[in-house]
Amino acid sequence: MPQPKHDTEATLAERIALVKAILLPLWPDATPLLSYSDCFGLLCAVMLSAQTTDEQVNGVTPALFVKYPNAQALAGAEMQDVEALIHSVGFFRTKARHLVATAQIIQTQFGGMVPRSIEALTSLPGVGRKTANLVASACFGSPGIIVDTHVMRVVFRLGLYPKKDPAAIENCLRTNLAEEYHTAFSHALNRHGKFVCTARRPACLREDSRCPLDGICPKIDL
Template sequence: MTSSSSARRPAARLPAGARSRAPQVLTVLDTLYPDARTELEFRTPFELLVATVLSAQATDVSVNAATPALFARYPDAHAMSAASAEDIEPLIRRIGLYRGKARNLAALARLLVERHGGEVPDDFAAVVALPGAGRKTANVVLSNAYGYPAIAVDTHVGRLARRLGLSTQTNPDKVETDLQKLFPRGRWVFLHHALILHGRRVCHARKPQCGACGLASFCPKVGVEGAEQGR
């Protein structure tokens, strides 16, 4: 029988050179995206929570196109808690996976009313417990609505972390842990917004624009077009 101590796996190490690259990455991102912030449009924590749930496997553009009508009909959790999934579906039909998201939004609004008086809690575990929310959603909401330091790892952040040699992990939670080790806590929110923007505009999944990339001089994957095939 294997003892508990021998069964433990050692923590994965950061890639070689990650600690020296991290400050370079931050310096360039500061220059390229000084005003980096979420591209989701919102006015309240509730609107941000709803928009973030809708953004899973969908573009921010599609979410921003749908939310004005959605929020006009359901401006807060109390209003949305009275709606059924079938009521919500027509308003978000152009967003991917809209049926499941409509069910989640209806349930999410009811739980906000029942558990939190209709307000979005500024508590990580409480947000994660809501239907359709997860670790990434909680990080987005807490950082953008309440100013908490957090790194939300989406496909762009994960891809760039691996390409830039900041992490070898494919699990978003483990990528988040690696990035937290490398960057100052006060820069976490900026970092994830800037990486998302760079992933959308330059470091694309299949055809990264290495020739136009300000990070190319120290990127281990520079010139490897289509490397990781969208990872």
């Protein structure tokens, strides 16, 4: 494993490589934590996950997908019926509108199939780059930097980027990390943020748990 250099000596790419070398072996098979059976299901689940936990999303999607198993079915849904199925997630009315509108566009413009490109995905209502990168990587094998709230928090605390700016962090990681590691590193950062470097009481501040990045992390804002 690469040995850490003093912050003044290591380049940003070297620091990212060191974090990667530590985290990837800890989360070697990390994949989306959302429950889904196909690309349309994953797209809907990720759209629902904004400012909502994966557990909450996984609690509503089974019933949603039983009633609306594909874009054609959801495109013809009554808005109040969709709202009733997802009412326990945050911003459920806005998300219901986005789900139905996205299903309609997929049905009419993409032949009922989830589009493959980031450009096409981000043209859909309620779909940003995080969602697009996650869907493109999980469904089509496209390398993707997936910056969610956990990834953003970890990158900021590690001092890899000075602002909590998803687009800038995505660009920073893409520029300083080999493409073959984009998806796996994103998932590893996500798991580290979700289970170790949590928003409240991260592992480094608890006596009973030790963070594997403790020796190289400047603990910014902690």
